[in-house]
Amino acid sequence: MATLSLRNLQKSYGRTAVIHGVSIDVADGEFIVIVGPSGCGKSTLLRMVAGLEAITAGDLFIGADRVNDREPMDRNIAMVFQNYALYPHMSVAENMGYALRIAGKPKAEIAARVAEAARMLQLEPYLARKPRELSGGQRQRVAMGRAIVRDPSVFLFDEPLSNLDAKLRVQMRLEIKGLQRKLGVTALYVTHDQVEAMTLADRMIVMNAGVAEQIGTPLEVYERPATVFAAQFIGSPAMNMLDGTGEGRQVRLANGVAVPVAVEAQGPVKLGLRPEHLTRDETGPLTMQLRMAEPLGANTLVHGTMEGVPGDVVASLPGVHREDDLPSVIRFSIPPEATHVFDAATERRI
Amino acid sequence: MDKRVTFKGLWLPLLLVAPQAVVTAVFFFYPAGQAIWQSLFIPDPFGLSMQFVGLGNFEYLLGNSYYRASFVTTAIFSVSVTLLSMGIALYLAVLADRLIKGSGTYRTLLIWPYAVAPAVAGVLWMFMFNTRIGVVSWYLGQLGYDWNHVLNGGEAMGLVVVASAWGRISYNFLFFLAGLQAIPKSVIEAAAIDGARFWTRFRTIVWPLLSPTTFFLLVVNVVYAFFETFGVIHTITAGGPQQSTTILVYKVYADGFVGQDLGSSAAQSVILLLVVGLLTVIQFKYIERKVHY
Amino acid sequence: MSGMVEKRGLSYWLTHLGLIVGVLFIFFPIWLAFVASTVTQAEIARPPMPLLPGPHLVENYSKALVAGVNVPVATMMLNSLVMALGIAFGKIAISLLSAFAIVYFRFPGRKAFFWLIFLTLMLPVEVRIVPTFEVIANFGMLNSYSGLILPLVASATATFLFRQFFMTVPDELAEAARVDGAGPMRFFWDILVPMSRTNMAALFVILFIYGWNQYLWPLLITTNPEMNTIVMGIKQMFPSGDDLADWPVIMATSILAMLPPVIVVISMQKLFIRGLVDSEK
Numbered sequence: 075m076a077t078l079s080l081r082n083l084q085k086s087y088g089r090t091a092v093i094h095g096v097s098i099d100v101a102d103g104e105f106i107v108i109v110g111p112s113g114c115g116k117s118t119l120l121r122m123v124a125g126l127e128a129i130t131a132g133d134l135f136i137g138a139d140r141v142n143d144r145e146p147m148d149r150n151i152a153m154v155f156q157n158y159a160l161y162p163h164m165s166v167a168e169n170m171g172y173a174l175r176i177a178g179k180p181k182a183e184i185a186a187r188v189a190e191a192a193r194m195l196q197l198e199p200y201l202a203r204k205p206r207e208l209s210g211g212q213r214q215r216v217a218m219g220r221a222i223v224r225d226p227s228v229f230l231f232d233e234p235l236s237n238l239d240a241k242l243r244v245q246m247r248l249e250i251k252g253l254q255r256k257l258g259v260t261a262l263y264v265t266h267d268q269v270e271a272m273t274l275a276d277r278m279i280v281m282n283a284g285v286a287e288q289i290g291t292p293l294e295v296y297e298r299p300a301t302v303f304a305a306q307f308i309g310s311p312a313m314n315m316l317d318g319t320g321e322g323r324q325v326r327l328a329n330g331v332a333v334p335v336a337v338e339a340q341g342p343v344k345l346g347l348r349p350e351h352l353t354r355d356e357t358g359p360l361t362m363q364l365r366m367a368e369p370l371g372a373n374t375l376v377h378g379t380m381e382g383v384p385g386d387v388v389a390s391l392p393g394v395h396r397e398d399d400l401p402s403v404i405r406f407s408i409p410p411e412a413t414h415v416f417d418a419a420t421e422r423r424i
Numbered sequence: 425m426d427k428r429v430t431f432k433g434l435w436l437p438l439l440l441v442a443p444q445a446v447v448t449a450v451f452f453f454y455p456a457g458q459a460i461w462q463s464l465f466i467p468d469p470f471g472l473s474m475q476f477v478g479l480g481n482f483e484y485l486l487g488n489s490y491y492r493a494s495f496v497t498t499a500i501f502s503v504s505v506t507l508l509s510m511g512i513a514l515y516l517a518v519l520a521d522r523l524i525k526g527s528g529t530y531r532t533l534l535i536w537p538y539a540v541a542p543a544v545a546g547v548l549w550m551f552m553f554n555t556r557i558g559v560v561s562w563y564l565g566q567l568g569y570d571w572n573h574v575l576n577g578g579e580a581m582g583l584v585v586v587a588s589a590w591g592r593i594s595y596n597f598l599f600f601l602a603g604l605q606a607i608p609k610s611v612i613e614a615a616a617i618d619g620a621r622f623w624t625r626f627r628t629i630v631w632p633l634l635s636p637t638t639f640f641l642l643v644v645n646v647v648y649a650f651f652e653t654f655g656v657i658h659t660i661t662a663g664g665p666q667q668s669t670t671i672l673v674y675k676v677y678a679d680g681f682v683g684q685d686l687g688s689s690a691a692q693s694v695i696l697l698l699v700v701g702l703l704t705v706i707q708f709k710y711i712e713r714k715v716h717y
Numbered sequence: 718m719s720g721m722v723e724k725r726g727l728s729y730w731l732t733h734l735g736l737i738v739g740v741l742f743i744f745f746p747i748w749l750a751f752v753a754s755t756v757t758q759a760e761i762a763r764p765p766m767p768l769l770p771g772p773h774l775v776e777n778y779s780k781a782l783v784a785g786v787n788v789p790v791a792t793m794m795l796n797s798l799v800m801a802l803g804i805a806f807g808k809i810a811i812s813l814l815s816a817f818a819i820v821y822f823r824f825p826g827r828k829a830f831f832w833l834i835f836l837t838l839m840l841p842v843e844v845r846i847v848p849t850f851e852v853i854a855n856f857g858m859l860n861s862y863s864g865l866i867l868p869l870v871a872s873a874t875a876t877f878l879f880r881q882f883f884m885t886v887p888d889e890l891a892e893a894a895r896v897d898g899a900g901p902m903r904f905f906w907d908i909l910v911p912m913s914r915t916n917m918a919a920l921f922v923i924l925f926i927y928g929w930n931q932y933l934w935p936l937l938i939t940t941n942p943e944m945n946t947i948v949m950g951i952k953q954m955f956p957s958g959d960d961l962a963d964w965p966v967i968m969a970t971s972i973l974a975m976l977p978p979v980i981v982v983i984s985m986q987k988l989f990i991r992g993l994v995d996s997e998k
Contacts, residue, residue, distance in 0.1 A: 126892050147898030159889035163911040172907070173897035220897075428888045430823050431901035437822035441830055444815040444871065451849060451868040452837050458848035516739040522732045532986065533740045538993075539978035540747075541930035541948045547971050548746040551753065557964070559749060562764040593743065598990060622728075651844070655932035659952050673844075680847040681937065689847050696844045 076137035076150075076227035077102050078123070078260055083132035085118055085284075093119055094284045095132065098277075103258045105251070109271035110281035110307070117232055119281070120264045124153050124230050136227055147176075152221030153230040157237060158213045160205040160220075167192075167201040170219045191219040194253070211242045218253065229254065229261040235270065247273060268308050272296070280304045298414075302421040305346045305414055311375060311388045314347045317418065325415060329382025331359050336410040339424050346414030349375070352389040358407030362387055367397040376404065456697070462690035474687075481691035490667060491675070491692075498671040501585060502649035509589035510641055513596030518626070520597075521604040531601065538594040543655030549587035550660045573661065577668030580661045584669050587660060588653045596641055603637030604630070643707045650699065672696055747975070754778065754969035761964045773965065781969040786954040790970050793947040796865075796939075797929050798977070800946055803866035804928035805921050808875045813913070816879035817905055821891065837873045850937050860941040869927075869934065875920055878995055882916050883909065919992030922985050926978045947974045 078100040085093035093115050100106050108116040121127040123134060125146035134142050141149045152173075160169050170191060171184040192198045195215045205213055214234060221229055234250070235243045251274055254261050265271055271278050272292045280287045280295060280303070288300035292308075299305035299313075306312045318325040320339025324332045333345060350373075352360070362378040365386075374395040377388055389406060415424045463481050465474040485491045516534060520527040537545075552560045553573060561571040573579040607630060615625045654673050657663060663670035663678055670678065676696065680689030749768075753761055756771035781790045818824070819831055849868050858864030886909065894904040935946040945953060951970050955962045982989050 121892075124892075124896060126895065146892075146896045151896065153893070153896045155889040155893060157887060157889055159887060159893035161890065161893075161908055161912075163908075163914075172894075172899075176898040176903060220893075224897075427820055427884070427891070431821050431891075431895075431904075433822060433901065434824055436901060437818040437824040437827075440818035440822075441815040443811040444834065444876065445830065447811065447867060448834065448837055448871040451852060452845075452871050453833070455845040455848035455852055458851070459845050462848065512739070512742075516736060519732050519735045519739070522728075523736075526733075530736050530740065532983065534743060535986070535989075536979050536982050537743055537747075539926055539930075539982040540975045541932060541978075543930075543932040543948050544951065544971050544974050545746075547951050547967070548750050551964070551968065552746060552749060556961075557761055557764050557766065559765050559768075590743070590746070595993070598993065602990075602994070655930075655948070658932070658936070676844070677846065677933065681850075686847060693844050693847065700844065 076260060077135075078228055078262070079133070079135035080119075080123070081133040081135070083119065083122060083134060084130045085115075085122060085127060086130045092284050093122070093130075096279070096281075096286045097132075098279060098286070098289055100260055100262070103260055105254055105261045105263065105274060105276045107263045107265060107271040107275035107278040108281055109265055109268060109275075109278055112266055114281045115284040116264045116266075116279075116281045120230055120232055120262060123228070123262060124151055125149050147173075150224075150227040151230055152224045152226035152228075153232065154214075154217045154221050154234045156233040158205070158217040160213060160216055162205055165202050165204060166197060166208070166216050166219075169205065169216055170223050173220070173224050187223045187225075188219075191222040194222065194256075195219050210238050211246060214238065214246055215249075218250070222253075222257070227260065229259050229263075231261065231263040231265075233265055234263075235265070236267070243270075250274065268310065272308070280307060282307070298423065299346070300423050302344055302346070302416050305416070309348055311349050311390065313414070314349065314352075314387050316345045316347070316380075316383055316385070316387075318343055318345045320415065320424075323410070325413075327380070327383055329380060331361075331380075333359055333408065333413065334410045335413045335415050337415050337424050339415045342418035343424065344416040344418050344421070346416060347408055348412065348414075349388045349390040351408055351412040352406040353408065354391060354404060355407035356405055358405045360406040360408070362389065362404045362406065364397075364400055364402050364404055367395055367400055369394045369396065376400070378404070459690045459693040459697070462686055463694045464687075466687040477687070481687045482695070485688060485691055485695070490670075493667065494670050494672055494675045497581075497667075497669065498650065501581065501588075501653075501669070501671050502646050504581075504585040505588045505592065505649040505653065506642060506645040508585060509592040510596050510600075510638075510645060512589070513593045514600050516593070517597050517600035517604055518630075520601055527601070531598070534597050535594045537591060538598075540591055541655060542588065542591055542653055543659050545587050545591040546584075546656040546659030549583060549590070549656075553583055575665055577665050580665060580669050584653070584657050584660050588649065588656045591656070592645060592648060596645065599637055599641055600634070603634050607633050640707075643703060647700070647703055650696075650703075672699075747972075750968045750971050753964055754972050756965060758961070758963060758965055762961060777965040777969045778973070781966045781973065785950075785970070786963060786966065788942040788945060788950070790947060790950070790973055792943060793945050793950040793970075794973060794977075796862075796935075796944055797946040797948065797974075799862050800865045800931065800935070801925045801928035801977075803862060804869050804931075805924035807866055807870040808872045808924055809917055809920060811870065812872060812875035812879050813910070813917075816876050816883055817909060819876075820880055820883040821901065821904075834873045834876050837871055846933065846937060853938055859938050860944045864938050865931075865935055865944075865946070866928075869931065875924070878916065878920060879913065882913060886912060915988070915991075916995070918985070919988045919995060921992075922981055922989045923992040925981055929978050 080096055080098050082095045082097050083093060084091065084095050096119060098106070108119060110116045118127055122129050125144060129142050133140055136149055136151070161172065164172065167188050170188045174184045174187060188201070192201055195218060197212070197215055197219055200208060200212060205216065208216065217234065231250070235246055238246060247270060263274060275292050277289060277291050278295060279289050282303045288295055288304040295304055295308050299308065302315060306315060316327055318327045320341055320343045321332070322338060324334045325339060325343055325345045326332045327345070335345070360380065362376070362380055364376060364378045366377045368375040368377070371394070374391045374393065375388060376391055377386060380387055416422060417424055464476060464478060466477050466481065467474055520530045552558050553571060555561055555572050555574055564571045571579060573583045611629060612625060615629050620628065651673055653671070654677065657669055657671060657674050661669045663674050672692065673696065676689050676692045679685045679692065752768060752770050753766065754777050755774040756767060757773055760766055760771065783789055783791065785793070815834070819827060853859060853864045853868065890908060891904060894908055899907060930948055931946065932949050935949045939945050939949070942953065947970065951967060951974060954967050954970065
């Protein structure tokens with residue numbers, strides 16, 4: 075177990091920079107999720123920590139040691155791969171014990187540690203089986219077991235749940251979180267799924283185009299997104315983002331409507347409104363021409379447009395509303411403290 | 425196409441490729457280079473020195489009526505072997521594919537001659553057609569046909585063609601059967617519902633869909649007929665009578681080892697090399713196209 | 718092709734009939750050789766020879782195996798076995814190693830090496846026999862196993878086959894092995910080689926037959942009958958003059974020459990077909 079420090083980590087292939095300097099200090103036992111769309115560099119960052127990709131610039135510390143130039147095996151990390159990467163010709167027990175075998179540990183110790191990990195993961199009945207004789211969830215557990223037996227300083231997960239069906243994904247998510255808590259091991263977890271990120275992370279790194287847009291706890295990112303990208307990536311349905319002009323403590327939209335906000339803003343801005351924060355209010359400033367309603371049970375998504383404002387707007391109303399029961403024009407209001415204002419040029423939070 | 429992961433190191437990979445590199449260099453590139461080099465020289469009558477003749481050996485060869493005849497012989501031989509063995513194999517494969525059950529049994533019965541060496545196949549056929557004691561030639565004699573491939577060039581050619589084609593049927597059969605079985609049943613059934621009879625279905629549906637296999641086999645069989653039939657010819661006719669079965673590969677051997685005419689043999693090797701190169705290019709062109717569609 | 722469409726009836730039996738005729742055509746030469754290996758020389762010398770086996774099987778085969786004509790057939794079979802196994806194992810070994818290097822390392826000359834190997838695809842041994850013979854003669858490897866085996870060991874097909882297979886092995890396996898602490902050779906032995914077992918076996922079947930059936934090469938470099946292989950040795954059993962050949966012994970030898978590869982093909986039919994298809998594509 076150890077702390078993990080990324081100091082301005084950079085990666086380029088020739089002249090093409092793919093990671094533009096990411097820094098974070100991870101506390102011992104902390105669960106960090108790197109989340110972002112595909113191609114944002116999140117897997118590359120993880121693989122740099124693992125030692126599978128060379129670090130172009132910056133420093134990587136595990137505990138007190140700078141490990142930039144160490145082989146993966148010398149970094150005392152363990153990794154769970156997206157497709158599990160189980161050795162197909164080895165039994166479950168052999169798969170889990172392979173790293174220890176290479177390290178030259180005595181047979182008895184290997185057997186004991188494999189048995190311990192198998193017990194923890196309820197894999198005991200399957201130790202003699204080959205990976206192809208296991209279900210997806212079981213393979214996933216073996217991949218985790220392989221990581222556990224090494225007793226690593228840091229756990230690395232590369233989209234470990236994306237090959238599982240939705241139901242199993244939820245179950246395994248809980249298991250991973252439980253296991254990580256129980257072992258108290260530092261973890262770095264890559265995913266493109268914001269739900270996984272929100273539920274698993276102590277803190278998350280929201281990545282886009284090789285840049286860490288925001289680093290913070292899930293609630294921080296949700297409540298105070300640092301950039302337009304982070305604001306729209308986290309939260310479902312995505313935050314509405316409207317162009318407007320800052321006029322002190324209000325933002326005037328293209329159609330002339332003024333929305334009160336909680337910050338001082340001047341000049342061109344983007345106004346972020348979460349669908350779940352729009353509340354129906356017959357006197358509210360915002361009017362939406364209803365196009366479609368999607369009742370989801372607990373809430374109803376209302377899609378439409380605002381006259382004079384380009385783009386679609388979504389609102390999430392509590393309860394069930396049938397499309398026919400809703401008026402063709404719905405008025406909304408939003409509390410100033412629930413609005414998000416971003417500089418239109420830098421796309422950073424004001 | 426490259427792997428994302430690679431291991432570090434310089435000496436280890438070089439060490440790993442070393443065995444193949446050495447064997448290839450010593451037994452492959454050096455001899456091939458020698459062949460090209462020697463093709464530019466002729467030895468003096470005592471074999472003591474070499475005289476540079478440039479492309480003289482090639483000019484001599486191409487002007488030599490025996491060599492040109494050998495080209496024609498090779499062409500006739502290769503085309504005959506290829507068509508005969510592919511024809512029989514396709515016929516058998518179509519029949520075997522018609523069976524719902526039992527095609528596996530026939531496959532087992534038909535594939536194992538693949539394991540019979542061309543030279544052994546040559547001995548078997550020579551035995552059957554032996555002018556003195558051969559069973560088939562004896563029965564032909566009873567029918568009033570005097571079989572003598574030792575003297576009759578046409579008969580000699582016929583015999584080496586049949587013996588060579590015989591050994592190749594298994595191979596072609598396997599690929600044709602696999603090709604036929606890869607054609608979706610639904611396509612055939614649709615054609616049957618459209619009213620196409622067996623022969624129409626074969627001509628309009630099966631044959632076009634089978635064409636990749638057919639083309640592949642054409643190239644492979646021509647290569648086989650060019651090079652691997654040496655054993656058949658050497659055991660049955662030794663190139664005779666009067667060179668009527670001397671294909672190019674046999675001539676390289678006969679001129680180089682029996683006739684000790686190294687320059688000419690080397691020049692012939694180089695010409696053959698170009699022929700193989702051409703065939704390989706055709707084959708790869710085809711594979712590339714197949715990959716793309 | 719049309720099994721679902723046309724069932725029993727006349728055409729069904731004609732199908733079987735056609736196949737049986739084909740099988741007989743394939744079998745007849747071999748059957749005749751087998752019959753000839755079970756009768757006496759006198760019976761063959763008086764055509765037509767019988768078409769059913771005689772009682773002299775044991776006699777002919779033991780004569781062939783123990784005495785032969787120039788050299789006992791047992792000796793030739795041993796030579797063939799050494800040659801076939803040497804070529805098969807040799808090719809598989811050097812191709813595995815070089816394919817591993819090509820796929821899993823970046824080293825200077827890698828591309829060039831790859832293309833040089835590729836070139837060897839184009840040149841069957843038949844094309845370069847004279848200079849290759851000289852190389853072997855200069856090394857003093859005439860009439861030796863290494864002379865029989867080495868020139869036939871350089872093979873692009875096997876290298877390409879393994880390269881293709883290695884390319885399909887997921888990258889993550891190598892990464893997992895690295896994370897687990899395996900160096901390149903450890904990864905090769907513990908993971909890559911065990912995973913290639915089926916490919917190796919399929920290739921072995923093809924290469925064994927290829928090696929066993931070599932004719933021209935052993936004909937050139939084994940001038941000593943003790944080193945003859947069986948496939949080339951048959952031809953040497955024919956007398957040079959007008960004498961009558963010892964047909965029963967020669968035919969027994971022919972049967973013995975096809976037995977090992979035929980057994981390999983039939984007993985490993987699945988691997989054989991796979992090897993054939995793989996190595997041609």
